[in-house]
Amino acid sequence: MPGKKLSPELNKALHAASKPMKKKKGDLLFRAGEQARGAFLVKRGKVQLQLEGAAELYPTRMLGPGSLVGLPATVSGEPYSLTAEAVQDCQLDFIARKDLLALLQNNTTAALQILQILSEEIYQMRNTAKKALPDQYETVQ
Numbered sequence: 001m002p003g004k005k006l007s008p009e010l011n012k013a014l015h016a017a018s019k020p021m022k023k024k025k026g027d028l029l030f031r032a033g034e035q036a037r038g039a040f041l042v043k044r045g046k047v048q049l050q051l052e053g054a055a056e057l058y059p060t061r062m063l064g065p066g067s068l069v070g071l072p073a074t075v076s077g078e079p080y081s082l083t084a085e086a087v088q089d090c091q092l093d094f095i096a097r098k099d100l101l102a103l104l105q106n107n108t109t110a111a112l113q114i115l116q117i118l119s120e121e122i123y124q125m126r127n128t129a130k131k132a133l134p135d136q137y138e139t140v141q
Contacts, residue, residue, distance in 0.1 A: 006041075006066055010113045014041050014068070017103050018093035029069060029084040029092075036073035036080055038096040042066065045090030049082045058128065062087065072118060074100055 006014070018041065023029060029040050032052060040047070042065050049069065051058035063069060073080045074097050095103075104111040 006068065006117075007113060010110050011041070011066070013103055013107055013110045014095055014100075015093055017099040018095045021092050021094050023086040023090045023092060025086055025089050027086045029086065030080045032081055032083045033079050036070065036077060036097060038094055039068055039070040039074040039100060040084070041068055041093040041095065043091040043093060045086060045088040045092075047090060048085050048087045050085070051082050058082070058125070068117065071114070072121065075104075075114070075118065 020043075023045075029047060030037070042063060044065055047063045047067065047069050049058075049061045049063060069084050070080060072078075074095075077097070104114060
């Protein structure tokens with residue numbers, strides 16, 4: 001969720017639905033291709049997100065406190081498309097997929113904010129793809 005800040009209300013709702021955990025520098029949160037188990041809210045530390053073999057489409061990103069990692073796969077139920085690694089010791093809130101989906105069903109405000117976060121990520125990905133592959137990328141109007 002690069003670039004989009006969580007509202008205090010969404011942060012509180014996610015925290016209430018989560019289980020705190022710690023990861024040491026070098027630990028994987030998840031690897032691309034693994035079935036999505038849930039999303040991680042970074043409370044302290046930094047996490048690196050990487051699309052292996054396609055850096056031009058998704059440059060490696062460092063995400064810090066307030067970032068929500070693994071959200072698209074968690075919502076869709078598809079495998080994670082990126083690999084997430086702790087690049088510093090991290091304190092995280094882990095929100096299991098079933099708990100996140102229940103939150104979205106029961107909290108319209110949280111659902112709309114999550115939708116905004118996912119929409120922003122799609123927008124950013126399309127812009128990156130358009131710049132990286134201008135001859136292969138068609139813009140749908």
